[in-house]
Structure formats: structure tokens, C-alpha cells
Amino acid sequence: MKQxxxxxxxxxxxxxxxxEETMALDELLRLMSDEGFRHLPVMRGGELAGIISDRDVRxxxxxxxxxxxGLTAADIMTEDLLTIDASTPLDEAALQMSANKVSSLIVREGDEFLGIFTATDALNALVEVLRGVKD
Incomplete structure (x- = not known):
């Protein structure tokens, strides 16, 4: 099979x-619950400072x-961010997530924050790739 x-x-x-890192924990809990978010990037002065997952919140x-x-997003966020370059192949991203036992990666292009790649995104990619191979 062709790679x-x-x-x-x-x-x-x-x-x-x-x-923002100053968001109160109770407000954060409501936002994640009401909107169904599982990952939220945390900003400090317009720059990415951390990420909060539903696991952190629980x-x-x-x-x-x-x-x-009195607790804020800054108190519970993960600051040690796992990042990948936007051009990283999907399989490498998935392996990095698995090896680090995380459900998301920060995607950058150079120093620019582009978005997040989540386990759900990885599953969607798997479906698309498999359907493309099957067709």
C-alpha cells in the first residue's frame, strides 16, 4: 500500500x-459545560500561555x-505545551499524542499559533483517509 x-x-x-488566563474557574466550568469544549487555549497578553483540557477541569x-x-485559568492550565509544526504528517502527530498520553497538540507555523489538533480531529482524519483509500 502506498504511504x-x-x-x-x-x-x-x-x-x-x-x-484569558484571568478567567475565574467557575466561569470556565460553565463555558466548557455549556459549549461542550474539551480543550481551551489560554492566552496571556495576546500570546498563547497554556491549555486547559476537560481532564484538568474535572x-x-x-x-x-x-x-x-479565587482560582483562575492560570491556576489550572498546563503551561508545558506540546507543539507541532503545521506541516507535520498526521501519523507523526498521532504518535506524539500517543507517546505523551495527551488528547491535543498545539499547531504552529513558525512562531504563529494556528490551532489545536485533538483526538477528535485525529479520528476525523482517520475516517477521511480510510474513505479515500477505499474509493
């Missing part, structure tokens, strides 16, 4: 909804409200 090389950019969620959601008071 198909598809850049991750083709299946990246572009310009995802992002939040760790704090069970805390008593009094203990959650």
Missing part, C-alpha cells in the same frame, strides 16, 4: 475559542465552591 502523507494542518481545528470541579473561589 499517504497528509499534513496535520489539514485536520487542525483553526482559531479555536480561547480564554480535577477541580469536585472541590467545594469555597475552595474553588
Amino acid at each position: 499517504l502523507i497528509v499534513p496535520v494542518e489539514e485536520f487542525t481545528t483553526p482559531d479555536p475559542v480561547s480564554i 480535577l477541580f470541579a469536585g472541590m467545594p465552591a469555597a475552595e474553588r473561589a
Whole structure:
């Protein structure tokens, strides 16, 4: 079978909804719940500072409200971002996610933040590639 090389950019969620690092945790919980977001990039002064996943949020959601008071996105975000270049082949992106046991990667073109590549994006890519091979 011929190897198909598809850049991750083709299946990246572009310009995802992002939040400021100062957003209160309770507001963040409502946003993720109401809108069904599983990953939110966190911005600081217009620059990407971190990411919050639904897994991160679940760790704090069970805390008593009094203990959650005053917590912000900056308090729970992951700052050690896993990034890939937009031209990275899909298989390499998927392997990086698997090796690091993460459900998203930050996609960049040089220093520019383009979007996020999520497990859902990877599954959509798999379906598209398999359908293309089958046709």
C-alpha cells in the first residue's frame, strides 16, 4: 500500500475559542459545560500561555465552591505545551499524542499559533483517509 502523507494542518481545528488566563474557574466550568469544549487555549497578553483540557477541569470541579473561589485559568492550565509544526504528517502527530498520553497538540507555523489538533480531529482524519483509500 502506498504511504499517504497528509499534513496535520489539514485536520487542525483553526482559531479555536480561547480564554484569558484571568478567567475565574467557575466561569470556565460553565463555558466548557455549556459549549461542550474539551480543550481551551489560554492566552496571556495576546500570546498563547497554556491549555486547559476537560481532564484538568474535572480535577477541580469536585472541590467545594469555597475552595474553588479565587482560582483562575492560570491556576489550572498546563503551561508545558506540546507543539507541532503545521506541516507535520498526521501519523507523526498521532504518535506524539500517543507517546505523551495527551488528547491535543498545539499547531504552529513558525512562531504563529494556528490551532489545536485533538483526538477528535485525529479520528476525523482517520475516517477521511480510510474513505479515500477505499474509493
